[in-house]
Amino acid sequence: xxxxxxxxxxxxxxxxxxxxxxxxxxxxxxxxxxxxxxxxxxxxxxxxxxxxxxxxxxxxxxxxxxxxxxxxxxxxxxxxxxxxxxxxxxxxxxxxxxxxxxxxxxxxxxxxxxxxxxxxxxxxxxxxxxxxxxxxxxxxxxxxxxxxxxxxxxxxxxxxxxxxxxxxxxxxxxxxxxxxxxxxxxx
Numbered sequence: 001x002x003x004x005x006x007x008x009x010x011x012x013x014x015x016x017x018x019x020x021x022x023x024x025x026x027x028x029x030x031x032x033x034x035x036x037x038x039x040x041x042x043x044x045x046x047x048x049x050x051x052x053x054x055x056x057x058x059x060x061x062x063x064x065x066x067x068x069x070x071x072x073x074x075x076x077x078x079x080x081x082x083x084x085x086x087x088x089x090x091x092x093x094x095x096x097x098x099x100x101x102x103x104x105x106x107x108x109x110x111x112x113x114x115x116x117x118x119x120x121x122x123x124x125x126x127x128x129x130x131x132x133x134x135x136x137x138x139x140x141x142x143x144x145x146x147x148x149x150x151x152x153x154x155x156x157x158x159x160x161x162x163x164x165x166x167x168x169x170x171x172x173x174x175x176x177x178x179x180x181x182x183x184x185x186x187x
Contacts, residue, residue, distance in 0.1 A: 011041045018032060027059055031055050066172065069139055069172055077099065079095060090109045141183050150166070
C-alpha cells in the first residue's frame, strides 16, 4: 500500500452521560464528555505515531485544527502556523499551500528529557508534502466522530463566539466528503 506521509487513525471512543449539557466553551466539553483513559486517535507523521487523546490533545488544539482545516478548505493559496500541544511535545506546525500543493513543516520540542529521542526522530522527517485534499480527508473521520459525540450527548454551547466554533465544525464536517487513506477502502 502506498501511504501518505500524514495519516490519522481514530480511536473507538465512548462518551460519558452528561448531567449538564450546557457549556460556555467548547474546550470545557472534552474533559466532561470523553473518558481520560480510553483509546486515543493517532496522527502518523511520516509513519511515526503521535498519540492524540480526545481529552487532552483535542481539548488543547481544537481551535487550531478547526482554523487550519477551514483555511485550507476556503483559500486557494496561503500560509499559516499552529502551535500544537501533546503530552510528549509542543510543535510549531507551519503550512504553505498553493492550489492543491501543500507543504507542512514541524519542529518538535520534547516536554521531558525522556521524550527527546522521539522528538529527534520526528524532527528528522519534519517536512511533509501532500495535496490539500488528502490532508483534509485525513481529518474527516475524526471530525465527524467528534461532532457525532457532541450531538449524541446533546451538547449546547452558551457563549455566542464559542457556539460559532461549533457551527463552523458542523459546516466543515458537512463539506468534508472523502475519507483518509486508512478509511477509504471501507467507506
